[in-house]
Amino acid sequence: MHLDDELIQRRLHDELSAAMATSVGEHLTTCADCRERLERARREELELFELLGRVDHCSPTVTARSIAQRASARRAGWTRWAAAIVLTFGVGGIAYALPGSPVPDWTRAIVERVVSQPDRPTPVSTPEIEEGPTSGIAVPVGRNLVIAFSAQQSEGSMRVTLTDGRDVVVSTRDGVASYTSDIDRLLIGNEGARATFDVQIPREARRVEIRLGSSQILLKEGARITAPSGVDSGGALVLPLRTPPN
């Protein structure tokens, strides 16, 4: 009976109990195969750890003092805010309670002004454009992002808008799609004949490219946008999810 991986590794790392160490040691004196396996495991581990060392970066210059100071500073910052809030409310309360203070009158005037405002008009209900669940994804935009739609859709389209947000958001309420994001790529697995995608691109994004299969259908580089379609009444670019026939 030979040593299994568990025992070989434990022997290698000196993790055997005293009883097991004796037993394994006795076995190794009589079993050349296991001795060879142990030596090979030792050799391979050395090689592996040497390889791991190749991707190391320099350690930062950090001391226990700097860690302690950082921890203290953060706590102190939080408590300063809490103290400021408590102080504000405390001073406000005292000012309100003082005899002859104008603060109660000011407060009353503000409350009356708010209460006496005419009723707000009842919001007019707007018809829902689409029903059903929304599927989508939001990804922080890096230096470069390629949004790739996997398939053409004969009745599919996308509505592209620029936002002040920091994420590229792609969603659909009437289509079926799967989303896969990588460092510089967002792959949308769109299916079926019909789907309307909303694509929101941050204005600050440096470079965003939208591709349909192998064709580029939109390119945003800085403030410049290159796309074949026009702008709709809502200020969005509407692009079909099909490439024109050659």
Next chain:
Amino acid sequence: MDGLGLSLGNLTSITSAHVKRREGDRSLPDIDASFHHRFAELFDAQFRRIFRYLDRLSGDGELAADLTQEAFVRLYRRGAMPDTPVAWLITVATNLFRNEKSTRARRRKLLTVARGEGVLGDPPRSPDEDVQGEESRRRVRLAIDQLPERDRSLLLLRAEGYSYRDLAAALGLNEASIGTLLARAKAAFRSSYEGTFDAP
């Protein structure tokens, strides 16, 4: 060599200086002096290991430095040692990395600037050596990244010499099977690394 400017003598003075400073500062929890000593010892023993673990895990030295410091800041602010401080630190560091990975994955650098030995004063390498070294690093990085998360952590933590007990506690594994899991992780790494020679 690694720029970790710390010594035990230094730490004793840090501790007492900090305790004195705290006499007028009640913003911190009431941390006793023994905690400071234990913290300093733990920092001395673990900072570089946790940093190297996170560095190899993430491939991003700056991120690893930030997360390692954050783990120790959290321990300090805790004001008391956990039952298993080493496992606690590893768990916190790994969780910080996971969180960071999920929120900042896309912001991470596309290419990692690997450590240049020249910075440490070794003789300059020839262009051929540079190319080979870079290629080798790329393959190691790829092999690490291809490992399942558990295998990756297990392998990288063991490379830092952590005991089976610490590994089991930090990664939520059965201590009795750590050796077997390690053997599999090593085999998976070797297979991935050797596979990269065939990759384009």
